[in-house]
Amino acid sequence: MAKQNILSALMNDGPIIANEHRSLSAETAEKLRELILLEKLPPGMHIPERDLAEALGISRTPMREALRTLAIEGLVEFTATRRSRVANPSIDELRESMTVLATLEALGGELACAIATDREITAIADLNQKMIECTDKFSAINFFNTDMAFHSSIITSTHNQALIDTHRQYNAKLWRARFMSSKRKQGRAKTLQQHQDITNALVSRNASKMAQVMRSHIETAIDNLSIQQNET
Amino acid sequence: MAKQNILSALMNDGPIIANEHRSLSAETAEKLRELILLEKLPPGMHIPERDLAEALGISRTPMREALRTLAIEGLVEFTATRRSRVANPSIDELRESMTVLATLEALGGELACAIATDREITAIADLNQKMIECTDKFSAINFFNTDMAFHSSIITSTHNQALIDTHRQYNAKLWRARFMSSKRKQGRAKTLQQHQDITNALVSRNASKMAQVMRSHIETAIDNLSIQQNET
DNA sequence: TTTCTAATTTTGGTATACCATATCTCCCAA
DNA sequence: TTGGGAGATATGGTATACCAAAATTAGAAA
Numbered sequence: 001m002a003k004q005n006i007l008s009a010l011m012n013d014g015p016i017i018a019n020e021h022r023s024l025s026a027e028t029a030e031k032l033r034e035l036i037l038l039e040k041l042p043p044g045m046h047i048p049e050r051d052l053a054e055a056l057g058i059s060r061t062p063m064r065e066a067l068r069t070l071a072i073e074g075l076v077e078f079t080a081t082r083r084s085r086v087a088n089p090s091i092d093e094l095r096e097s098m099t100v101l102a103t104l105e106a107l108g109g110e111l112a113c114a115i116a117t118d119r120e121i122t123a124i125a126d127l128n129q130k131m132i133e134c135t136d137k138f139s140a141i142n143f144f145n146t147d148m149a150f151h152s153s154i155i156t157s158t159h160n161q162a163l164i165d166t167h168r169q170y171n172a173k174l175w176r177a178r179f180m181s182s183k184r185k186q187g188r189a190k191t192l193q194q195h196q197d198i199t200n201a202l203v204s205r206n207a208s209k210m211a212q213v214m215r216s217h218i219e220t221a222i223d224n225l226s227i228q229q230n231e232t
Numbered sequence: 233m234a235k236q237n238i239l240s241a242l243m244n245d246g247p248i249i250a251n252e253h254r255s256l257s258a259e260t261a262e263k264l265r266e267l268i269l270l271e272k273l274p275p276g277m278h279i280p281e282r283d284l285a286e287a288l289g290i291s292r293t294p295m296r297e298a299l300r301t302l303a304i305e306g307l308v309e310f311t312a313t314r315r316s317r318v319a320n321p322s323i324d325e326l327r328e329s330m331t332v333l334a335t336l337e338a339l340g341g342e343l344a345c346a347i348a349t350d351r352e353i354t355a356i357a358d359l360n361q362k363m364i365e366c367t368d369k370f371s372a373i374n375f376f377n378t379d380m381a382f383h384s385s386i387i388t389s390t391h392n393q394a395l396i397d398t399h400r401q402y403n404a405k406l407w408r409a410r411f412m413s414s415k416r417k418q419g420r421a422k423t424l425q426q427h428q429d430i431t432n433a434l435v436s437r438n439a440s441k442m443a444q445v446m447r448s449h450i451e452t453a454i455d456n457l458s459i460q461q462n463e464t
Numbered sequence: 465t466t467t468c469t470a471a472t473t474t475t476g477g478t479a480t481a482c483c484a485t486a487t488c489t490c491c492c493a494a
Numbered sequence: 495t496t497g498g499g500a501g502a503t504a505t506g507g508t509a510t511a512c513c514a515a516a517a518t519t520a521g522a523a524a
Binding site for chain 4: 023025058060065082
C-alpha cells in the first residue's frame, strides 16, 4: 500500500527531533522541503498527514503546521477537499512565478546598488569569482547552490526584510525548476557572463544597468524552462 | 485581567462558525484580520492563544493555524519565545514593504497593458469613474475600499496567480497603514489624478507609461506614510 | 460483466490533555 | 528599599481522541 512506500522511502534518515532553536514543525518543514526538492516525495504525490507524520516519527500537529507552511511557499498544494499533495506546477505557472521573481531581483539589484556596503559588494564579487574559477570542477548541485547564494546575497544586501522574505518564498517555490534547467552545462557560460554583468553593475553602483541585466538574466532562466520542457 | 479585556472586546460579535466552503481556521484568520485592521486588537497587543480562542468560541487548534497565516501575512509577529502579538511595524518597515508593493504594482500594470481583456479594462475604468463621481459623497472607508479595489482589479487582470497571491499578502500587511494615510481628504485630488493617469495608460495599453505612473503613485503613498507619522 | 448503492475505510478538522519552559509574584535577605 | 530567587502561574508545543465528510470497496441487481 501507499503507506509502505512513504515509510520505506523516508524512515532511513532517522527521526525528526526538535532543535534547540527550531520547533518540531519548523524542522519538519525543512525536512519536507528537502524531500520534495530531491523528489523523494515526487510532484503530484499524495501526502496523508497521518502516514507521513508516522514515517517521520512525529504527531499530526507539527506535520500539519509544516504542510501549511509549505503550501504557502507553493511546494505543497491542496485539493478541493483539502487533501495535500506535492505541488506539480505547470510550465505556465512556473513562468508566472519567474516573472514575479525577475521583478523582485531587479528591484533587489537596484536597491543593492544604492544601499549595499562595500564589504557586501566585495563578498558578492567573490562569489562571482568563485563560480568562474570552479565552473569546471563543480558538480551541478554545487554550481547551482553557488548561483543561488550569489542571487540571495544581493537581495540580502538591500537590508529590506520584506524583499528578503518574499524572495526566499519564491526561491523555495522555484528551486526545483531552476535546478532542473541549470543542470544543462551548456548554460554555464551564459550564466557566468550574465553574473559578470551583474557584478560589474553592482561594483559601479549603476542601478539602471543593474535592473536591466538582472531582468535579462532571469528572462534567460524563463526561456530555459520551456527548453527543458521540450527535451523531456 | 487581560483575559477579560479580550473577552469583552470581542464576544459581542457572536461566535465564529465554519462556513460551507471555509474551515474554522480560515474563518478565524478572516476575523482576526478584521479585528486587527479595525484596531480592536491594537498594534503590539499580546495574543494568548487560549484566551483569544475562548473569546471567539473555538479551540486552540484553528486559532493557532490562523495565527500562523496572519504571521506570514505580517499582521502578527512572534517574540523570541514564540508568543504572538499584533504586529506593530515601524515606519521604516512599512516603507520597505511599500517599496516591494510599488514594484509589484508596476509589474502588474505593465502586464495588464499586455494581457488584460477589453472587458477587464472597461471595468477598471468604471471603478476610476466611480471614484471621481463619488469622491465628495464617500466616507473615508468607502473611498479607500474603492481605491483598493481599483488596484486589485488591475493585478487580477494580469491573470498571474503568483502575482495576485503575493499582492494580496502585501495588501493585507499594509492595509492599516495605507488606510491611515488615505484618511486625509486633502490627498484625494492627487489620488484621483494619479488614478486617471493609470487608467489612461491602461486604456491605451502603454506599458512603459503605466509602470512609470504606477510607481510614482505608490511613491506618493510612501511619502504620505512619513507625513502621517509627523502629524501624530 | 457492469453499474449503482450501501457499508467500510481513510482522511482532514477540531477539541482536549499533558508537558516543558517562559513569565510572573511574592517574600526574604542584604 | 532593593535584588534575587523560589514557588506559582501562564503559555506555547506536541500528542491524542473523536467526528464528519470524502474516498474506497464490496456486493447485489440488472
